[in-house]
Amino acid sequence: MMKIKSFLMMMVAAVALVMGVSSCSSDDDNEPEVAVATQVAGSYTGNEVVMVMGDESSNDTKTYQFVKASDTSLNLTVPEMGMGGMTIPALPVKNIPLTKNGNTISGKLDNYTGTVTNAQGAEKAFTISNLTILFSDKTAVVTFSLKYGTMPMAMETTFTGTKKD
Numbered sequence: 692m693m694k695i696k697s698f699l700m701m702m703v704a705a706v707a708l709v710m711g712v713s714s715c716s717s718d719d720d721n722e723p724e725v726a727v728a729t730q731v732a733g734s735y736t737g738n739e740v741v742m743v744m745g746d747e748s749s750n751d752t753k754t755y756q757f758v759k760a761s762d763t764s765l766n767l768t769v770p771e772m773g774m775g776g777m778t779i780p781a782l783p784v785k786n787i788p789l790t791k792n793g794n795t796i797s798g799k800l801d802n803y804t805g806t807v808t809n810a811q812g813a814e815k816a817f818t819i820s821n822l823t824i825l826f827s828d829k830t831a832v833v834t835f836s837l838k839y840g841t842m843p844m845a846m847e848t849t850f851t852g853t854k855k856d
Contacts, residue, residue, distance in 0.1 A: 726762035727789045727796050731826040733757060737852025741772060744844050749773070755833060755850055764788050765798060767824070767833075769848075779839050780807045784819055798824035815840040829854040 739753040749772060756768040769782040783805060787798040800822040806814050822835040833850040 726759070727791050728759040728762055728765050731757060731789070731796050731831070731854075732759045732765065734855045735831045735850075735852035736855060737831075737850060739770075739772070739848060739850040742847040748846065753850065753852075754855075755831065755852055757831070760786050765824075767822075769819070769835075769837075778810060779817075779837075780809055782807060782817055782819065782837075784822065787822065787824065794827060796826040798822070820845075 734754050734756055736752065736754045738750065739755075740750050741748045751772075753770045753772075755770065758766045758768075760766045765787045767784040767787060769784065771781045772779050784800065784803050787800050789796055789798045791797075801820065803819045803822065804816065806816050808814050817840070818838045820836045820838075823833070825832045831850070831852050831854070833848075833852075835848050837846045837848060838844075839846070
């Protein structure tokens with residue numbers, strides 16, 4: 692009888708040891724997910740195409756900057772475009788809300804209005820509308836419509852870039 696009790700106690704101890712060791716391996720599963728803004732913040736370099744009234748106005752290599760504003764939103768800096776007296780300075784777009792669906796993170800902003808100072812020192816108003824951003828792996832695709840100053844027509848812009856490491 693004593694041998695059976697001793698054997699059972701050893702079995703219970705062995706089962707407890709196995710259960711304790713195996714439960715420790717799942718600690719990594721409980722790590723919190725990195726905030727969506729942190730996952731995509733950074734510099735992306737690629738091709739920017741600007742269309743004005745259906746005609747290609749520019750097709751250049753640019754770098755777009757995305758900075759974390761909160762865990763779920765980004766600030767975007769659209770780089771300067773144009774040349775000479777027709778240069779539009781870099782444009783800030785703030786607090787773009789982000790959502791995540793699977794491996795894709797997206798941002799959408801219907802309308803953003805701001806002002807910038809151009810190279811001549813004049814303050815110019817701008818409006819960016821229909822802004823859409825899609826992040827997948829290390830790629831960002833940005834589309835928006837831009838009205839700058841008193842320009843009567845909008846500039847339709849598409850940017851596709853890859854994140855720098």
